[in-house]
Amino acid sequence: MRNFKLAALALSALLGASGMAQAAATCGDSAKGFDGFIKQFRKEAAAAGVNAKGLSALDGVTYQPGIIKKDRAQGVFSLSFIDFSKRMVSNYRIKEGANILAQNKQMFDRIQQQYGVPGEVLIAFWAFETDFGKNMGDFDTIASLATLSWDCRRPEKFREQLIGALLLYQNGDLQREDMKGAWAGEIGHTQFLPKEYYETAVDFDGDGHRNLRKSIPDAMASGAALLVKHGWKANEPWLEEVKLTKDLPWDQADIAIQLPRSQWVKWGVQGVDRKLKADKFPASLLLPMGKDGPAFLAYENFTTAYLKWNESLVYSLTAGYLANRIAGDGPFNPGRAPVQALSYDQIKQLQTILEGKGYDVGTVDGKLGKSTRDAVKQEQLKMGWPADSYPTVPFLEKLQNG
Numbered sequence: 329m330r331n332f333k334l335a336a337l338a339l340s341a342l343l344g345a346s347g348m349a350q351a352a353a354t355c356g357d358s359a360k361g362f363d364g365f366i367k368q369f370r371k372e373a374a375a376a377g378v379n380a381k382g383l384s385a386l387d388g389v390t391y392q393p394g395i396i397k398k399d400r401a402q403g404v405f406s407l408s409f410i411d412f413s414k415r416m417v418s419n420y421r422i423k424e425g426a427n428i429l430a431q432n433k434q435m436f437d438r439i440q441q442q443y444g445v446p447g448e449v450l451i452a453f454w455a456f457e458t459d460f461g462k463n464m465g466d467f468d469t470i471a472s473l474a475t476l477s478w479d480c481r482r483p484e485k486f487r488e489q490l491i492g493a494l495l496l497y498q499n500g501d502l503q504r505e506d507m508k509g510a511w512a513g514e515i516g517h518t519q520f521l522p523k524e525y526y527e528t529a530v531d532f533d534g535d536g537h538r539n540l541r542k543s544i545p546d547a548m549a550s551g552a553a554l555l556v557k558h559g560w561k562a563n564e565p566w567l568e569e570v571k572l573t574k575d576l577p578w579d580q581a582d583i584a585i586q587l588p589r590s591q592w593v594k595w596g597v598q599g600v601d602r603k604l605k606a607d608k609f610p611a612s613l614l615l616p617m618g619k620d621g622p623a624f625l626a627y628e629n630f631t632t633a634y635l636k637w638n639e640s641l642v643y644s645l646t647a648g649y650l651a652n653r654i655a656g657d658g659p660f661n662p663g664r665a666p667v668q669a670l671s672y673d674q675i676k677q678l679q680t681i682l683e684g685k686g687y688d689v690g691t692v693d694g695k696l697g698k699s700t701r702d703a704v705k706q707e708q709l710k711m712g713w714p715a716d717s718y719p720t721v722p723f724l725e726k727l728q729n730g
Contacts, residue, residue: 357481370383378491383494396475406671409646422650425650433447443556450518457514457517467510473493477490489523492521499526501526501529515541517540530549532546555637564627567614567624567626568611569652574595574596578715581613601658612626620667621664622662624645670720687706
């Protein structure tokens, strides 16, 4: 039996201070120096527990400039929740997801019994990641990860994934020709990064291999195992649409703030598909487009497991919404009034202004991440505006005009 835990510890050793300092000393965004990097990386991989077979996966690997272009061109998560959900939650995906759930009831029941994760949650991620396995990607995983590991933008992230990929090959989970997937190294039906694949994937079909490309049972159960690792709690909700009947303390509508459902009911929050329970169960009020847009109560399964699967709030919210639709819920209400959402370029303008005011917004990337939303909230409080953490066109214009 393979000792995955011991090898995982060896993998983590690569990220030690001295090892990472040495690895980060050389990096680049061109082919120059790449062969030397691979030579040095072989030594570091061997020190992390990769044997001769695993290291052979690096044979003949070449720098891939197209991967760098893709890494620099990401913009889809700049879309508003309404626009993103229109793109991702189609009638086809809702109907196909429900059909898959019904046709594979025994398998999904077994997974839920073992891991506590409902089938609709897993199927929604499957739909988003690969359109039910139709688009798993054809990029060479080793070449992609090696290129991103050599790149200077975030090499520490991809070097641990490259080690994971070598270990997967070493252990026989995947043959070298099957190590293909998305441009950033994700593999299989639910697009696992290799480190998570190596440490968390399970052999659910009992054939002795953890094959997330060819085995749907392995892929679905592994997705459930990863969510449990991220903190999923059985028999608890993840997301519930609500409607707002009056103004409330908007600064409390924050993914980081949990209050009893009874408090939200007291403030006029009501259920949509079912009556909202006025109990002590903790929930966050999530307003992805501010006080006038759609509204949801986000539970701990969402604030932990979903946001660790994908830290993009828009992605995770839309995935949770699709799971609800597959389970039979209706479409969400667009909200109380039209919302003037910012474009990609306007978000970058906003982030630049906020940086100039001394806020740490991370990278000026045109995405409304946590740091940007936190900064918006603080500015709204200073301005005396409803502090719902969502920047609209009027808000940006106010900042621009001083």
